[in-house]
Structures are given as structure tokens and as C-alpha cells.
Amino acid sequence: xxxxxxxxxxxxxxxxxxxxxxxxxxxxxxxxxxxxxxxxxxxxxxxxxxxxxxxxxxxxxxxxxxxxxxxxxxxxxxxxxxxxxxxxxxxxxxx
Amino acid sequence: xxxxxxxxxxxxxxxxxxxxxxxxxxxxxxxxxxxxxxxxxxxxxxxxxxxxxxxxxxxxxxxxxxxxxxxxxxxxxxxxxxxxxxxxxxxxxxxxxxxxxxxxxxxxxxxxxxxxxxxxxxxxxxxxxxxxxxxxxxxxxxxxxxxxxxxxxxxxxxxxxxxxxxxxxxxxxxxxxxxxxxxxxxxxxxxxxxxxxxxxxxxxxxxxxxxxxxxxxxxxxxxxxxxxxxxxxxxxxxxxxxxxxxxxxxxxxxxxxxxxxxxxxxxxxxxxxxxxxxxxxxxxxxxxxxxxxxxxxxxxxxxxxxxxxxxxxxxxxxxxxxxxxxxxxxxxxxxxxxxxxxxxxxxxxxxxxxxxxxxxxxxxxxxxxxxxxxxxxxxxxxxxxxxxxxxxxxxxxxxxxxxxxxxxxxxxxxxx
Numbered sequence: 001x002x003x004x005x006x007x008x009x010x011x012x013x014x015x016x017x018x019x020x021x022x023x024x025x026x027x028x029x030x031x032x033x034x035x036x037x038x039x040x041x042x043x044x045x046x047x048x049x050x051x052x053x054x055x056x057x058x059x060x061x062x063x064x065x066x067x068x069x070x071x072x073x074x075x076x077x078x079x080x081x082x083x084x085x086x087x088x089x090x091x092x093x094x095x
Numbered sequence: 096x097x098x099x100x101x102x103x104x105x106x107x108x109x110x111x112x113x114x115x116x117x118x119x120x121x122x123x124x125x126x127x128x129x130x131x132x133x134x135x136x137x138x139x140x141x142x143x144x145x146x147x148x149x150x151x152x153x154x155x156x157x158x159x160x161x162x163x164x165x166x167x168x169x170x171x172x173x174x175x176x177x178x179x180x181x182x183x184x185x186x187x188x189x190x191x192x193x194x195x196x197x198x199x200x201x202x203x204x205x206x207x208x209x210x211x212x213x214x215x216x217x218x219x220x221x222x223x224x225x226x227x228x229x230x231x232x233x234x235x236x237x238x239x240x241x242x243x244x245x246x247x248x249x250x251x252x253x254x255x256x257x258x259x260x261x262x263x264x265x266x267x268x269x270x271x272x273x274x275x276x277x278x279x280x281x282x283x284x285x286x287x288x289x290x291x292x293x294x295x296x297x298x299x300x301x302x303x304x305x306x307x308x309x310x311x312x313x314x315x316x317x318x319x320x321x322x323x324x325x326x327x328x329x330x331x332x333x334x335x336x337x338x339x340x341x342x343x344x345x346x347x348x349x350x351x352x353x354x355x356x357x358x359x360x361x362x363x364x365x366x367x368x369x370x371x372x373x374x375x376x377x378x379x380x381x382x383x384x385x386x387x388x389x390x391x392x393x394x395x396x397x398x399x400x401x402x403x404x405x406x407x408x409x410x411x412x413x414x415x416x417x418x419x420x421x422x423x424x425x426x427x428x429x430x431x432x433x434x435x436x437x438x439x440x441x442x443x444x445x446x447x448x449x450x451x452x453x454x455x456x457x458x459x460x461x462x463x464x465x466x467x468x469x470x471x472x473x474x475x476x477x478x479x480x481x482x483x484x485x486x487x488x489x490x491x492x493x494x495x496x497x498x499x500x501x502x503x504x505x506x507x508x509x510x511x
Binding site: 020078 | 339344345349494
């Protein structure tokens, strides 16, 4: 499986570490003791969409440029639809 | 038909013409008291115990493929109850006791073989941890034996005792653990449930969970709507997909786990052996093949096959503990999709939708749990309250902080 790193180009899967579903973190500025905030944290830490199909994930190019990437991948076929830097991804920017 | 020595003899003499199908090919009725989604070991065991022990006979089990075609047919057939935490030991020991009486209960040869499970330890620290786990087991009335290096050599002389990095210094044995024939477990439960009137409906996929006013009223399937005011989900790696039909998100990620068999050889390994310095477990099937497995693939996957680099990691583990394996050829490898929960422990609980119950999050330990999960899930569905042994396996434990982190490394989302 090759992953097209925005810095390094196509590199082998074994250079990367996967960190799971890419999604926004809960708002740390909110009242942390409120019910809504707690529910938000439980949701972010424990609950997953876990789709069979396209899935946006955080990957670390650990043995390469060490960039955090957002990769969209099909969890049934492992086809990769693109990799972008977390910093340039609107959803990833918050995470 | 009841299986017996007499039936065996009679059918041996009449050319096997007296054998009948083990279960009916049922088509769905408009409604049932209970519908179980998922015709694997857990779903069929649930139906069996509902009918046998809880007096609920008007039950359907719907299965999208053929029964046992998912993880029930893809595991490495190990049964054991050698756990550490109070939330887990009583449950798995209930399961071990059910395994011990399973064949009489089902009148079916599930080839339950209590050949022993040997966990190897490779450092003093690991031996201390094994002593702790063994003591926890014995305090719960489960058999456990801490043995030294020479005793391990007596059980398994073919292991690499002098490996420079991972010398074997002892082991923890559960002699009542062992293996069971996974397909026969599925067929035995199906046959026993069918005999008590349960409809087993194959090639029937759940496409929707219909609820009205917060109560479940039935399941939409590829064979039409099936009404039921109690529905149990028991779909392993597809838990998140089926729960999504009821707008639920679960504390579960789905990963592929591979298993491998070698060509058949003469009897060699007479127990289950696990390598303690990596993740590797091996036993020998009654056909002579060595059956083994290791770690998950590292990324979420619904593909029922695994990656080559994980196989090479498993092979390296194998060579580290049992170098002779390098001379064997691998016949087959396959994968199953595991419902990995966020603390490594399962969930058997009601859901926010009245009448909808959930059994899942079995990680890669679902097979050994088949009888206990079926029994406790049947208890929950029939009585509306959890069985004592499964009471800690709550869906909301992640929100309340009551996680069951068997590996002792805390709640570990992302660390599968």
C-alpha cells in the first residue's frame, strides 16, 4: 500500500502510523463541567462512526517527514483517495 | 433426531440414509417475540438459551449470509477463562462451565477439548504479573498453575528455551482451557435452537431497525419487514453499521485479524501455547494443521483479509518461540473483522431504544465467550435486566468511567 505524502511523495505504508478517525476536538474553551461539555468529550474520546466505506483518518509519517496527515481511505478496499497535511485541512485544523 | 451410539451404528449399516438436515430452512413470519440479528455463534446461542432456559420460543435469527460465515468460522477456536479483572473472570468462567457441559446440552459433538492453555513468560516482571493473574483466577475459583521452566519443557520441549532475547522462564497454565470445533459449535446451537422452534433465516440482511416513539417495533430485511418488540443485535465486526440503522454511535472500531494454518503434520502441540514477548498463539487442529495468529492489522478495516506485513510480523513471532515452524508451509490465511471496543472488554446491554439490545465489542475474544454471551444476552432480552456475570459490560461505562481495562494500561482508544 502506497501513501502519497504531500512532502515526500509516494511512500510505503510501513513508514506511517495510523491514529484513527480524523475529527474535530471538543471545544476546550467551553464550561468543562457542564453536561454538554462532558458529553462532547465522551463522544470525542470514545464514540466512533466506524463506517464501512470512506473514512478520514489521521496518519503520522513517522519514518519520513514526521508530518501529521489526513488520509481518506475506503475501509473495505483500502483504496486511498488523497492525503493532505493536517494543518491545511479545515476539519483537521481544529484537531 | 437425537444423536446416539445407536443412531451412529444404524446409519453406518444403512449407508447414512437416515441422517436428516440439522435445521429447517425457514422463511420469516410477519412477527416474532424476539428477533436476533446475526446468525453467528453468539446469535444462535442466544436463541438456544432463550428457548431452553427462558421460555421464549417464538424467536427468529436473521443472518445476511449463511450461519457461521463471519467470525464464528474465522477464529482460532481457543476457549479459556484466564482473565485478571473481577469484571471479566466470573463471566468467562461461566462460559467455561457452559463449554464443559455444552455437548450434552446440545446433543452435538462440538469437539470441546480441554487440552490446556499455556501462557509463556520471558522475564521476572512477566512472571510476577502471571502470578498475580493466576492468584486472581484462583480467588474466583478458576484453575491456574504457575509453572517453572523445566515444567514448561516437560509440556512443550520443542520451544526455543535459550532464545537470547526471549528466554522462556516459566508459564501460567489453565488446564481446563483448550479448543472447540468452531463450526460444530455454530451447527450445534443452530440445531438445538431449531428443535425448540427457533426460525433460522439465512441470506436475510437487516436493512433497517424500525422504532416508534422510542420503542423498537421490528427489523426491515431483504426479505421484508419482520415485526418484534424485542430485537437483539449480535453482529460482531458490523456492530457500528447495524447500530447506525438506529442512529446509534458505538465505542467500537472495526479491525481485521488474520489467522493461518499450516500443512498437516503428525501430533506435535498437545495444548494451546501463547508467546509472552510478542503476540502469537498456536495450537494443532485434529486434522494435524497448526493453527496460529497474532496481532490485528493496524488500521480500521472491513475487509475479511489482512495485510502481508502483519503476516510477516506474526511469522517473526513464530520463529522467535518455535523455530521449527520455519520448515512448515502455510496452507491458508484468512481474516475476520473484529469489533474492537475502547477498553478491550465487551458490551452486553440495553440501548436507549426500548426493546433494542446490543451484544458486541468482543474484540478478538468472541469465540470463547460464545456460550456465556448467548446465555447472558438471552437473560437480558428475556428479563430486561442483566445477568449478574455480565452486569459490568454496560454500554454507558465509558461515560461513567467504569471501564474494564483488562490489559492494565487504562482506557485505550486508538491503542488497539
